[in-house]
Amino acid sequence: MTRWLxxxxxxxxxxxxxxxxxxxxxxxxxxSLQLIGGEPWINMSAYGFIGWGVGAYLGHHRSGKTPESRPPKLKVHQGGR
Structure with a gap:
């Protein structure tokens, strides 16, 4: 169980x-506890989940624009000397 977690x-x-x-x-x-109030763990978990989603969004869209993830250019050998 610990391994899966x-x-x-x-x-x-x-x-x-x-x-x-x-x-x-x-x-x-x-x-935000000082501004909004409420339970600390509820606020922290909600904002943490929102931050996780924003980080996943940025990580997904930034990774598609890096030069390493682009497909390699097709080089055609035409023969001859």
Whole structure:
């Protein structure tokens, strides 16, 4: 059971955008307690989930624009000397 939980956590947080977004969301949820009020864990988990989603979105769309993920150019050998 512990192995599966660790596997899920590592899969969900493998991207640096996702980790940063989650930590930023948790910090925003903790900081919003003075403005909004309410339960600390509910605010932190809600903002952390929003931060996780924003990080996953940014990580997905930024990864498509990197030069490493582009398909290689097709080189045609035409023969001859």
């Amino acid at each position: 660790l596997l899920i956590l590592l899969t969900l947080f493998q991207d640096s955008f996702v980790r940063f977004g989650t930590l930023l969301g948790l910090a925003a949820g903790y900081g």
